[in-house]
Amino acid sequence: MNAASLPIISMTSLESAAGLAALRQAASEVGFFYLIDHGLNADVQQHYLALTRAFFQLPTTDKQTIDMIHSPHFRGYNALGTEMTAGRLDAREQFDWMNEELALATDQLRHPWQKLIGPNLWPSAMPILKPALTQLQQTMSDITINLLQKLCRALGVSSNALDHTLGEQPYTHAKLIRYPAQQQREQGVGAHKDPGYLTLVLQDEQSGLKVERGNQWVDVAPIPGALVVNIGELLELASNGFLKATNHKVESPTGGIERYSIAFFMAAQLSATVPVLPLPNNLKAKALGPTTDPNNPLLTEVGNNVLKGRLRSHPQVTRKHYCDEQLRHLLAKSFAYMPTHEICDECRA
């Protein structure tokens, strides 16, 4: 299947019933689509990709200063060979940032996910990054909230049906990503679903992103200017399985070519619980419940669902910051299903 056979949705078409029907079809039958006319124009995208390349070209010591291992909030830089997906190491390096906040004092922590809240780690060697990426995060957040509201309408419920879970500022997480060329095809990032409501991916001109359809992996070939959208686990839960969070992965490039991308994940407020939307009867009949996978339970408590993904992806950060005495019993309760070797020796006992 080629690029043209994945749906292309124009944001400006979503004022009409026909546009909403196309969105509903794309979101429910594929779970992945290209979004165009979204307002983040191609020149601006190129500017952010240029910043991404410049960041990864910084000297290793500058990147190591902001290594994620220093952040209990899963912020900062990950060198190649530190992230795991589907139990295997990914061949990518990345820079993660989220909402800029103050961390809670230890005695204020009531839930393990509250440790996600905190400041980002910005590189002092590249001062432009903080204002630029904060702006990008806001722009992508606006696009995503608008799209989520259109999706609600497409599902036959009020456009603001999920707004209360977003509050004034939903939890957002973004990554600059570099997939270096490998000798042969490797796992750039292994097969996974994204934990939030919706993800936007800005990819450069190198393909590699693939989405699972039936038993096949379909190329999400880059279309200049288009953003790639995928449905996350929280929307699968909210739609009672009418929408599916779709498995996807990235194969690393070969032949000396590198791939750069920027991924933006929007969840809801970490303290929110995702409701099941009151779908009209014709859609309800097709909503057969969310996927049940003992290795990846979908959790309606937003903070827990987001934390689940972070703990699994970054075992070194988990071991360093999440296995203290105070959180251990909470981790054990909230994450009883997790392979305990991903936590620490004491938790395994």
Ligand SMILES: O=C(O)CCC(=O)C(=O)O
């Ligand atoms: O780099 C990409 O194209 C997608 C990355 C992705 O799926 C992720 O980081 O969750």
Ligand SMILES: [Fe+2]
């Ligand atoms: Fe993803």
